[in-house]
Amino acid sequence: MIRTASQLAVKALILAVSLIAATAQAPKKVFVISDLEGVDGIFDFDLQCIPYQSPRYRESQKFLTDEVNAAVEGLREGGATEVVVYDGHAGGRNLSTLDIQPQVRLLVGGPISPTLELDASYSAVIFIGLHAMAGTAKAILPHSYTWDIQNIWVNGKGTGEIGGRTMLAGYFGVPVIMLSGDRAACDEFHDLVPNGECAEVKSGVSGSAGLMLPHAAACALIGQQARSAIERVAGFKPYRVSGPVEVKVEFTTSASRTFARRDGVEQLDARTWAFRGENILDAWLKYSSF
Amino acid sequence: MRVKVKSNMMKGRLEVFVQVLGAVVLLACVTSARAQAGKPKKVFMITDMEGVDGIFSSEQQCIPYKSPRWEESHKLLTGEVNAAVDGLLDGGATEVVVWDGHDSSQSLSALDINPRARLLTGEPVSPTLELDSTYAAVIFIGQHAMAGAEKAVLSHSYSSEGIQNIWVNGKPVGEIGGRVMLAGDFGVPVIMLSGDTAACKELHDLVPEAECAEVKTGVSRTAGFTLSHPAACALIREKAQRAMQRLAEFKPYKMTGPVEVKVEFTTRSEHSFLPREGVERVDDRTWAFHGKDIIDAWLKYSDF
Numbered sequence: 062m063i064r065t066a067s068q069l070a071v072k073a074l075i076l077a078v079s080l081i082a083a084t085a086q087a088p089k090k091v092f093v094i095s096d097l098e099g100v101d102g103i104f105d106f107d108l109q110c111i112p113y114q115s116p117r118y119r120e121s122q123k124f125l126t127d128e129v130n131a132a133v134e135g136l137r138e139g140g141a142t143e144v145v146v147y148d149g150h151a152g153g154r155n156l157s158t159l160d161i162q163p164q165v166r167l168l169v170g171g172p173i174s175p176t177l178e179l180d181a182s183y184s185a186v187i188f189i190g191l192h193a194m195a196g197t198a199k200a201i202l203p204h205s206y207t208w209d210i211q212n213i214w215v216n217g218k219g220t221g222e223i224g225g226r227t228m229l230a231g232y233f234g235v236p237v238i239m240l241s242g243d244r245a246a247c248d249e250f251h252d253l254v255p256n257g258e259c260a261e262v263k264s265g266v267s268g269s270a271g272l273m274l275p276h277a278a279a280c281a282l283i284g285q286q287a288r289s290a291i292e293r294v295a296g297f298k299p300y301r302v303s304g305p306v307e308v309k310v311e312f313t314t315s316a317s318r319t320f321a322r323r324d325g326v327e328q329l330d331a332r333t334w335a336f337r338g339e340n341i342l343d344a345w346l347k348y349s350s351f
Numbered sequence: 352m353r354v355k356v357k358s359n360m361m362k363g364r365l366e367v368f369v370q371v372l373g374a375v376v377l378l379a380c381v382t383s384a385r386a387q388a389g390k391p392k393k394v395f396m397i398t399d400m401e402g403v404d405g406i407f408s409s410e411q412q413c414i415p416y417k418s419p420r421w422e423e424s425h426k427l428l429t430g431e432v433n434a435a436v437d438g439l440l441d442g443g444a445t446e447v448v449v450w451d452g453h454d455s456s457q458s459l460s461a462l463d464i465n466p467r468a469r470l471l472t473g474e475p476v477s478p479t480l481e482l483d484s485t486y487a488a489v490i491f492i493g494q495h496a497m498a499g500a501e502k503a504v505l506s507h508s509y510s511s512e513g514i515q516n517i518w519v520n521g522k523p524v525g526e527i528g529g530r531v532m533l534a535g536d537f538g539v540p541v542i543m544l545s546g547d548t549a550a551c552k553e554l555h556d557l558v559p560e561a562e563c564a565e566v567k568t569g570v571s572r573t574a575g576f577t578l579s580h581p582a583a584c585a586l587i588r589e590k591a592q593r594a595m596q597r598l599a600e601f602k603p604y605k606m607t608g609p610v611e612v613k614v615e616f617t618t619r620s621e622h623s624f625l626p627r628e629g630v631e632r633v634d635d636r637t638w639a640f641h642g643k644d645i646i647d648a649w650l651k652y653s654d655f
Contacts, residue, residue, distance in 0.1 A: 158404045159423060163582050170504075173574045
């Protein structure tokens with residue numbers, strides 16, 4: 062009897078210890094989506110944002126790399142067990158294995174899957190260097206994916222890259238917990254994720270001018286917000302779009318895109334198309350990749 | 352010492368015993384070192400660029416001294432090669448020869464190559480890459496998968512656009528296969544590779560026990576997940592050392608009997624061969640080369 066009881070006690074202890082260990086080791090994989098236009102110090106596309114061509118591109122590359130690395134350090138300090146960084150600007154060729162934080166896995170190049178290789182295995186998504194949607198007031202370099210898009214609406218709601226990718230992550234059940242960018246990008250993000258952390262590294266006074274934090278201060282802020290976001294990850298819910306979805310895209314006059322008319326694809330006027338599907342993925346992929 | 356031995360017999364005996372033991376151990380070491388010295392372990396390293404960490408674009412990164420990111424690529428390749436040399440030497444290699452195998456052999460420099468390696472640069476080299484039976488092992492650094500491989504970063508077979516498929520006795524091969532077979536013909540095993548997931552798979556298909564440093568994973572031909580450069584180098588060094596320590600477990604890849612090498616060129620490629628003994632035109636784009644062994648057959652088609 063005593064032996065059995067003590068065996069039970071030992072077993073219970075082992076179970077408790079392994080449960081605690083399992084909780085402590087519960088993996089927290091984070092997917093970082095990076096872009097360049099929302100990085101601190103960036104305000105001019107031609108001057109700074111064209112890879113290996115813009116006169117100030119090397120400087121931009123350093124700004125971006127430092128911001129991403131600061132976010133990665135913050136995430137790791139806050140409990141992330143694995144960080145994947147997707148180089149999301151201009152074909153994934155801005156970040157280098159030479160100077161990226163050594164513990165990350167870097168997703169570079171293109172094409173990648175239309176859903177950005179994101180899946181349900183991640184605990185969180187964060188945005189680094191993101192910009193507001195096309196047409197946003199006092200937003201630095203605002204645009205939606207390409208310069209030939211005037212507006213995108215998802216079920217009538219104005220959406221840019223922040224929205225599209227928050228919805229994509231939500232589809233996989235993954236919350237977006239943090240963004241770094243200008244004030245307009247932060248506002249756009251908070252509209253979707255009110256409790257999201259935001260590192261406001263600059264604020265626009267026009268589309269190509271604004272007030273900037275010094276680079277070191279921007280990196281420090283990003284590290285701090287990333288850490289705080291991942292520490293609070295349990296408080297976040299994925300952004301879910303319910304019911305059938307309509308993605309409506311209005312192109313600018315300069316656009317030269319047409320789509321094959323098929324199920325769920327409708328031309329509304331000379332420049333506007335609607336794409337309908339049973340969920341955000343189904344509808345959006347009829348239009349484009351995320 | 353002698354005084355001590357006389358003054359305390361017990362302690363003295365112990366000391367004598369320890370001294371004798373020490374002498375025996377020393378002798379054993381010297382003997383083993385001599386045995387090793389008598390049995391040099393020369394390693395031949397075949398390098399390429401497309402399988403190096405961080406590399407995913409041919410145009411932006413892989414054209415020597417022309418690609419906008421070439422300098423970075425040079426650093427990445429050199430770092431990986433040097434890590435492999437360190438690992439091999441740590442694992443017991445006595446000499447390492449590095450063949451610069453990417454694009455006309457102009458990627459590695461004597462300035463920053465691991466000072467303990469010998470570098471084979473420039474061209475032409477012999478059609479069998481100056482490899483011979485004096486080597487104990489071959490390793491691949493920065494190697495890519497064959498043309499048409501799935502989710503393989505910058506996959507191709509020798510020529511970036513000219514070759515659709517190569518088969519050896521019906522088995523699809525690319526650079527990994529061709530060179531594993533070449534080394535095998537000289538009686539030299541290929542023991543390790545660094546490259547992407549697809550390249551590792553291709554080597555393991557031929558050499559299941561080989562060590563592989565998987566530094567990246569393709570999601571398409573020109574995109575993928577990559578380790579950071581320091582992490583890739585650490586992994587390569589570890590795997591190279593381990594491969595060298597396990598050298599005795601490896602056997603060279605041997606092929607028996609006559610060999611057929613069949614090559615299907617792409618439409619873009621202009622290839623013509625003189626129909627002669629052992630050279631046969633299969634169709635408009637496909638040629639077959641027959642020989643008594645892999646070297647005999649392959650050299651009717653091309654260099655290795």
